[in-house]
Amino acid sequence: MVGNLLLGEWRKVNGNRITTIMFIWIAPIGALMMMGLIILIAAFSEEARTNMARGQLQPWNETFLFGWLLVNNEIGRYIIAAFTAIVFAGEYQFGTWKNFVPYRRRTTLLLTKFAVIGVLVLVAWVSMTLIIGFGFLILGQILGADSGAVNGDILRDFLGDYALQMALTLSATLIAACYAALAAMFTRSTIASFFVAVIISIAETGILLPISIIYQFFRVNLFALYTYTPSFNLFNIQSLVQSGRQMSAPAVPGTVTPSHSLETSLLIIVIWVFVLLGVTLWRFNRQDITT
């Protein structure tokens, strides 16, 4: 039953080839083409091999995590927001909710969609990181470079970091999906949802502007508020994982806005995910399906 539901949703979402390729599958496809090109050049050009060998290759655990840096950032979140907006608004635009809403509890319907989008993004992003990781391993072999040691401790650390990156992607996807779903419910238009979802994602960082204005005019320091946004905490987690340092928060000159520990940032993200999911489900359950 659940398998059928998930497979049906997967066929529906992934069946929109142009959208999924343009926003999601482009990452592994691009990675494959790029790595393929680099490997081909290294394989057939002596000069290229010499040049590449001069630059030191990162150890295998770094190269396998490298791909996440390309997507777990602001641009990656905007892409996910745009993609999910198209997926959600499509149901309104095509008038297809009416095919499912009468037979399915709306909560189940929406959660399935979130799950499928989350899995789709994860599968694509994981594929990309694996392509990049294995690509560099092959490149290392061609160049005769050392790809780094493999032992229990390194592997354990690597798997922990990798899992955390996956969790970050999933959290960012769910948050973006909630924004997109809410935008689609209110606008019922693909283009409008696309822009609204991206604008909401940008607005998280954008709140620094009103905070600065409020400080300029009223001398009220609200910079700590920014440290509770999803964006800040996703960046903070990323920074803690990569460099072990907390992300510094914007502050009034001469002062410091306290940042958060890894645990606090994770907790804030989890709270955001649950609150946004709750609001989205509440809104969807109350909505009249008129298109």
Next chain:
Amino acid sequence: MTQASAIQLDGLTKVFGRRKKIYAVRDVSLNVAPGQVYGFLGPNGAGKTTTIRMLLSLMTPSAGRLSVFGKDIHHDPTVLRRVGAHIEGAAFYPYLSGRRNLEVIGRINGFYDRERIETLLKQVGLSERARQRVRGYSLGMRQRLGLAAALVNSPDLLIMDEPTNGLDPAGIQEMREFMRELVDQDGKTVFFSSHLLSEVEQTCDRVAIINRGEIVREGAVKALLESGSSVRIEVASPVDAAAALGDAWQSRVAGGALVVDAPRAHVPRIVARLVERDIAVYEVVREKQTLEAFFLDVTHTASSDVSRMEIAHGR
């Protein structure tokens, strides 16, 4: 044990707007017995689609109760699994093929059966085009696919909103036969709205006419038409004949003949009364009312009544 109604609506109401309230549907009560084709008629904006949407739990009623096969859909929405629906034009994912669309609908709703989908595609004449993307389908093909989608779950009750829109005459004929077959051979119930009154007249067992959100007439098609029928009588003196009938029947003189508003069963009594009064009767022709004339008559009368009420209430 009495069989539960296929559809039961009690005081169903839907109000839009908070400050300026607009009643899309007002106090609608209906009872659709199982095993019949039931027509739901009304002019544009009468409240047909809103009623159907509430019936399918797509919209929440502002007041009233809805039950399907004896179960309140608000408390037990699982009963909707016995319902197939085709609402306001068929809606599909244009980037998927016809077959894949049916698969997606089936899987998500928990009714997926590959053989059933192939049978339905054959039944609606889309087997050859099933691999083509829906984007390239004509309106008629989409309607056929919509019918297949509504039947994916082998429903006991089929609810259709304007199912013949976009179909050519042959398609309309097929749809009509299909609906009758579902009821007569498979014992299903069909509830559908339509603007094609001649179709409704030929297909339905019972009809409800909705106007401005309220039911203005409901009953068996035959009885409704009978109630609005008249008899044209050629007599020597239509004025004397009208006087002879008195207040027993509504009558008028038209085109040199007497026209009496009366059902077929009253004809012998009318003729007997005229003969008793020594009025020579030369010809009696029963003027059967069409559903279209009946529909226009009742919706016009209802609209006039509502307008008068609005004036009286100073709205």
